Amino acid sequence: xxxxxxxxxxxxxxxxxxxxxxxxxxxxxxxxxxxxxxxxxxxxxxxxxxxxxxxxxxxxxxxxxxxxxxxxxxxxxxxxxxxxxxxxxxxxxxxxxxxxxxxxxxxxxxxxxxxxxxxxxxxxxxxxxxxxxxxxxxxxxxxxxxxxxxxxxxxxxxxxxxxxxxxxxxxxxxxxxxxxxxxxxxxxxxxxxxxxxxxxxxxxxxxxxxxxxxxxxxxxxxxxxxxxxxxxxxxxxxxxxxxxxxxxxxxxxxxxxxxxxxxxxxxxxxxxxxxxxxxxxxxxxxxxxxxxxxxxxxxxxxxxxxxxxxxxxxxxxxxxxxxxxxxxxxxxxxxxxxxxxxxxxxxxxxxxxxxxxxxxxxxxxxxxxxxxxxxxxxxxxxxxxxxxxxxxxxxxxxxxxxxxxxxxxxxxxxxxxxxxxxxxxxxx
Amino acid sequence: xxxxxxxxxxxxxxxxxxxxxxxxxxxxxxxxxxxxxxxxxxxxxxxxxxxxxxxxxxxxxxxxxxxxxxxxxxxxxxxxxxxxxxxxxxxxxxxxxxxxxxxxxxxxxxxxxxxxxxxxxxxxxxxxxxxxxxxxxxxxxxxxxxxxxxxxxxxxxxxxxxxxxxxxxxxxxxxxxxxxxxxxxxxxxxxxxxxxxxxxxxxxxxxxxxxxxxxxxxxxxxxxxxxxxxxxxxxxxxxxxxxxxxxxxxxxxxxxxxxxxxxxxxxxxxxxxxxxxxxxxxxxxxxxxxxxxxxxxxxxxxxxxxxxxxxxxxxxxxxxxxxxxxxxxxxxxxxxxxxxxxxxxxxxxxxxxxxxxxxxxxxxxxxxxxxxxxxxxxxxxxxxxxxxxxxxxxxxxxxxxxxxxxxxxxxxxxxxxxxxxxxxxxxx
Numbered sequence: 001x002x003x004x005x006x007x008x009x010x011x012x013x014x015x016x017x018x019x020x021x022x023x024x025x026x027x028x029x030x031x032x033x034x035x036x037x038x039x040x041x042x043x044x045x046x047x048x049x050x051x052x053x054x055x056x057x058x059x060x061x062x063x064x065x066x067x068x069x070x071x072x073x074x075x076x077x078x079x080x081x082x083x084x085x086x087x088x089x090x091x092x093x094x095x096x097x098x099x100x101x102x103x104x105x106x107x108x109x110x111x112x113x114x115x116x117x118x119x120x121x122x123x124x125x126x127x128x129x130x131x132x133x134x135x136x137x138x139x140x141x142x143x144x145x146x147x148x149x150x151x152x153x154x155x156x157x158x159x160x161x162x163x164x165x166x167x168x169x170x171x172x173x174x175x176x177x178x179x180x181x182x183x184x185x186x187x188x189x190x191x192x193x194x195x196x197x198x199x200x201x202x203x204x205x206x207x208x209x210x211x212x213x214x215x216x217x218x219x220x221x222x223x224x225x226x227x228x229x230x231x232x233x234x235x236x237x238x239x240x241x242x243x244x245x246x247x248x249x250x251x252x253x254x255x256x257x258x259x260x261x262x263x264x265x266x267x268x269x270x271x272x273x274x275x276x277x278x279x280x281x282x283x284x285x286x287x288x289x290x291x292x293x294x295x296x297x298x299x300x301x302x303x304x305x306x307x308x309x310x311x312x313x314x315x316x317x318x319x320x321x322x323x324x325x326x327x328x329x330x331x332x333x334x335x336x337x338x339x340x341x342x343x344x345x346x347x348x349x350x351x352x353x354x355x356x357x358x359x360x361x362x363x364x365x366x367x368x369x370x371x372x373x374x375x376x377x378x379x380x381x382x383x384x385x386x387x388x389x390x391x392x393x394x395x396x397x398x399x400x401x402x403x404x405x406x407x408x409x410x411x412x413x414x415x416x417x418x419x420x421x422x423x424x425x426x427x428x
Numbered sequence: 429x430x431x432x433x434x435x436x437x438x439x440x441x442x443x444x445x446x447x448x449x450x451x452x453x454x455x456x457x458x459x460x461x462x463x464x465x466x467x468x469x470x471x472x473x474x475x476x477x478x479x480x481x482x483x484x485x486x487x488x489x490x491x492x493x494x495x496x497x498x499x500x501x502x503x504x505x506x507x508x509x510x511x512x513x514x515x516x517x518x519x520x521x522x523x524x525x526x527x528x529x530x531x532x533x534x535x536x537x538x539x540x541x542x543x544x545x546x547x548x549x550x551x552x553x554x555x556x557x558x559x560x561x562x563x564x565x566x567x568x569x570x571x572x573x574x575x576x577x578x579x580x581x582x583x584x585x586x587x588x589x590x591x592x593x594x595x596x597x598x599x600x601x602x603x604x605x606x607x608x609x610x611x612x613x614x615x616x617x618x619x620x621x622x623x624x625x626x627x628x629x630x631x632x633x634x635x636x637x638x639x640x641x642x643x644x645x646x647x648x649x650x651x652x653x654x655x656x657x658x659x660x661x662x663x664x665x666x667x668x669x670x671x672x673x674x675x676x677x678x679x680x681x682x683x684x685x686x687x688x689x690x691x692x693x694x695x696x697x698x699x700x701x702x703x704x705x706x707x708x709x710x711x712x713x714x715x716x717x718x719x720x721x722x723x724x725x726x727x728x729x730x731x732x733x734x735x736x737x738x739x740x741x742x743x744x745x746x747x748x749x750x751x752x753x754x755x756x757x758x759x760x761x762x763x764x765x766x767x768x769x770x771x772x773x774x775x776x777x778x779x780x781x782x783x784x785x786x787x788x789x790x791x792x793x794x795x796x797x798x799x800x801x802x803x804x805x806x807x808x809x810x811x812x813x814x815x816x817x818x819x820x821x822x823x824x825x826x827x828x829x830x831x832x833x834x835x836x837x838x839x840x841x842x843x844x845x846x847x848x849x850x851x852x853x854x855x856x
Binding site for chain 2: 011012013015016017018019020022024025026028029038039040041042043044045046050053054057061073074075076077106118120121122124125167169206207208209210211213214224225226227228229230235237288290293294295296297298299301302303305306307308311312313314315316317318319321322325326355356357369370371400401402403404405407
């Protein structure tokens with residue numbers, strides 16, 4: 001039987017999407033190596049009844065561990081510790097040692113930032129954050145809020161609740177201490193690792209893949225396969241226990257052969273990592289000249305640590321004047337064929353390469369919208385040029401969706417175009 | 429009594445964080461204007477039992493409407509329609525008209541992309557997607573999957589379930605049709621708008637704000653106030669019915685006066701919108717020269733439609749050679765004080781302004797990590813220069829967190845620095 005955990009994320013700001021939850025995914029990955037599966041993530045606002053409902057749903061679904069994030073701050077809407085204590089049948093008590101610890105942290109923070117001190121507000125906030133459920137393990141603050149591991153009170157049964165702060169840096173910093181607590185050690189005892197392998201395809205339809213998987217029916221025991229389409233990539237993620245490794249290896253070989261022309265990643269590497277690896281392996285450098293994406297491709301190429309080994313820099317050429325001044329595109333060309341044209345995409349790619357002295361240049365020009373489209377050149381029309389290694393490729397894209405969609409998709413397609421130049425795939 | 433909705437997001441890829449849910453937040457906002465509050469968002473994997481649990485949790489929490497997203501694709505792990513039918517007590521039937529509709533869409537898509545046709549795989553996928561619960565309203569596909577509105581079957585009670593596809597573009601495109609269905613019309617009938625107002629502060633601690641709100645105790649009836657700290661901004665979001673408008677207006681005035689020196693947004697505008705508005709109002713232009721953020725600031729400045737009116741372009745100067753060649757920073761200066769220095773930040777800001785012919789230049793140089801830090805210049809050290817309107821400001825930042833954190837925070841602080849140059853706030 002699998003050990004399963006339920007996650008409860010609190011915060012109206014997460015519920016309404018003003019803040020994106022990064023804790024659920026992080027916890028899913030952190031628990032997977034201990035053989036623990038996430039059963040569900042529930043997001044509720046800062047209302048005690050809703051938090052209580054979500055805790056009961058999690059406990060009632062039979063999970064072995066519940067983890068909450070958020071609602072530990074100093075304001076009145078931060079009520080997680082109190083609600084969890086109520087559900088676990090435990091009273092709240094002031095932890096004087098914790099109170100001193102938090103006071104010292106707040107003092108140091110204020111001094112660091114040169115903020116004026118407000119002793120009254122600070123004392124009230126500190127006291128609130130130092131109230132803990134009786135019988136809970138208290139985890140030292142990474143920010144200002146402590147974490148808690150709250151087993152059920154006497155005479156009750158149910159999973160322990162791990163109460164963690166909302167800011168990802170604080171939650172992650174507290175995780176090693178969580179794993180040390182007796183209640184969590186008991187919940188994790190004797191579990192075997194759950195493996196996860198990922199294959200990514202570019203240019204295969206999900207329905208084709210579904211057909212391939214149907215053909216493998218009866219040879220997939222012990223594998224939990226999920227497929228999803230993201231930004232044009234088909235991602236196949238398989239989870240399995242150690243005993244099913246041979247079954248997975250067989251599937252892996254089938255997919256690698258069937259999709260030899262589209263499987264750009266057989267080892268879980270992202271497109272970013274594949275491009276970075278190929279550039280590093282061959283000692284090549286890249287530079288960009290971006291109009292409608294305006295720096296997003298350069299920003300993405302430098303997401304990975306160590307990218308200074310292959311990214312020299314780039315040009316953000318939003319205005320036509322900048323296309324001319326920075327990338328050396330002739331004004332006559334722009335006037336003749338328009339800024340959004342295959343000719344300008346090519347000139348941008350070559351301009352980026354020449355100006356930065358890079359091996360590979362990428363040029364992007366298009367209409368991200370929502371305005372600026374015409375019947376001839378509609379919103380979503382993007383020209384993408386890639387130049388280097390003795391080749392120049394220009395692609396015309398017609399992308400659906402919002403301004404943000406068009407910009408984001410263009411960046412992904414550009415990464416794949418660079419990858420195809422560096423590591424062409426061919427059917428075997 | 430408020431009308432409330434529960435949202436159930438399916439997909440192991442969302443549960444494990446490989447894909448970020450954008451539907452919950454979008455639906456929360458779309459429903460708010462109809463006076464409907466989101467009670468909870470539950471994320472479950474592609475397992476029928478978990479989906480069933482989440483649907484029962486939502487129905488049991490007393491919501492008036494349940495909306496699901498995802499799990500309508502052609503692969504075997506897409507099982508939402510079937511599970512919802514089971515919970516609502518309805519049988520599945522093939523909808524022949526829908527089957528033809530989907531087949532035509534798939535045919536057109538394949539032709540568009542020039543993909544080879546695979547009639548057998550396509551027919552199986554199409555048939556699966558054309559199976560609908562008996563008695564459901566079928567919503568025409570925006571992508572290939574139809575939407576469904578499934579009222580409870582005869583002899584049962586409970587809220588209707590709206591079944592929508594996972595891709596945000598498809599879900600959003602289908603929304604007007606959702607609102608037209610009888611079951612949803614009944615659920616929304618006679619509800620009054622719920623208002624939401626937002627104030628944003630830069631440079632105020634959350635604990636100070638908590639104290640201000642405590643002082644207002646007794647004058648806040650009918651307001652649901654949530655505060656959160658995001659990227660250094662304190663955000664105060666208040667939700668209220670129309671009757672509580674005067675109460676909110678009073679609070680708004682108190683906050684505006686108390687935080688005159690830090691309230692950069694009193695009308696819900698984001699920092700991006702405040703900067704854009706100030707540049708547009710004064711007819712000013714901006715340009716960037718970025719090292720460690722490598723285009724992310726330029727990318728963010730152009731997130732908003734119409735940004736070509738004030739963004740001319742920028743320089744991504746990742747290598748020292750690029751700092752010299754593109755932004756005109758002297759190699760002698762870089763050798764003398766180092767690339768990460770106040771002098772180089774200033775030279776980058778001025779170089780960006782000069783090379784692009786902009787009114788305001790922003791220069792960024794720092795150590796995003798995880799490598800490259802020294803005792804003297806640790807990871808997280810960033811110099812930010814802003815030049816224009818007769819001033820040059822250089823700030824030294826020491827930012828905590830990961831490489832991504834450092835880069836993202838730098839961009840936010842840069843936006844605020846530009847805002848302070850354009851719209852200085854002063855205590856009244």
